[in-house]
Amino acid sequence: MIPYLTAIILGIVEGFTEFLPISSTGHLILVNQLISFDKNFTLLFDIVIQLGAILAVVAFFWKRLWPFTKDQEKNKEIFSIWLKTIIGVLPAIFFGALLANKIEEKLFSPWIVAIALLVGGLIILFIEGRNYKIKIISIKDLGFKTAFLIGLVQCLSMVPGTSRSASTIIGAMLFGASRVVAAEFSFFLAIPTMIAASAYSLLKYRELLNINQIFILSTGFITAFIVALIVVKFLMDYVQKHNFKIFGYYRIALGIAVIAYFLIK
Numbered sequence: 001m002i003p004y005l006t007a008i009i010l011g012i013v014e015g016f017t018e019f020l021p022i023s024s025t026g027h028l029i030l031v032n033q034l035i036s037f038d039k040n041f042t043l044l045f046d047i048v049i050q051l052g053a054i055l056a057v058v059a060f061f062w063k064r065l066w067p068f069t070k071d072q073e074k075n076k077e078i079f080s081i082w083l084k085t086i087i088g089v090l091p092a093i094f095f096g097a098l099l100a101n102k103i104e105e106k107l108f109s110p111w112i113v114a115i116a117l118l119v120g121g122l123i124i125l126f127i128e129g130r131n132y133k134i135k136i137i138s139i140k141d142l143g144f145k146t147a148f149l150i151g152l153v154q155c156l157s158m159v160p161g162t163s164r165s166a167s168t169i170i171g172a173m174l175f176g177a178s179r180v181v182a183a184e185f186s187f188f189l190a191i192p193t194m195i196a197a198s199a200y201s202l203l204k205y206r207e208l209l210n211i212n213q214i215f216i217l218s219t220g221f222i223t224a225f226i227v228a229l230i231v232v233k234f235l236m237d238y239v240q241k242h243n244f245k246i247f248g249y250y251r252i253a254l255g256i257a258v259i260a261y262f263l264i265k
Helices: 003-017 024-031 039-060 072-106 110-129 144-158 164-174 179-208 211-238 245-264
Strands: none
Touching (some): 003 039, 003 211, 024 110, 039 211, 072 144, 110 164, 179 211
16 A cells, blocks of 8 residues: 555544544554554554644643743643643653553554453443542642542553543543543643653654655644544533443444454454
8 A cells, every 4th residue: 555545544543543532552553454564663653643643632722731821820720730731641651661662562462452442441331321429520620639540540551452541531530520621631641641652752763764754754643633633622522411432332342343353364
């Protein structure tokens, strides 16, 4: 397949799945079974297009995240959001640095993805099936301790197929956050988490890059950015009136389909 077409397809997959609780990494691993670049470039490509998706969050929430306005009270609130985000991302940075290579070596397989999709889907349905008490109705109400605990739960997303979005949203809801707050904080946590992961991969694989590969990366990056921007807006509108059950059912169906595919293959 033409490399630029492959980049566009993978960019669409990344942009569509990064912020929905269905696992972007899991989908990319599965799609890479059908279309992909060479192994090392694929690892770099998948991370860089995630950065494109993350920048879509920055663009969408720019007014919520830019802390240098004329309104001093608003600036304090925004700095508080960033501080909570930094606290929340510390566990991922620590465990990512500690376990990233082992996870990449041992767990990046379709079977792991399928199991994680199934388990995550069942957990989403379980969480949405309970009557939980909402204690946090805005990011202002989210304490620093809770932000750190959500960050710990986010570490589960290092297992491919688990979904960073799903783990943070589920974690936030377990600690009493509304669906809207859970989705918002999931977006905010994604920014430093994925920027750090992208920077790490660029440094690790920088010697493999040539001009053609830079253009391929740029194609996937831009595609992921545009698609993710649409998806972020959709999800923020969706959680105002709906729960996450549909994503749980989707994960279970996809997990079963993946297992069936590799049993028949």
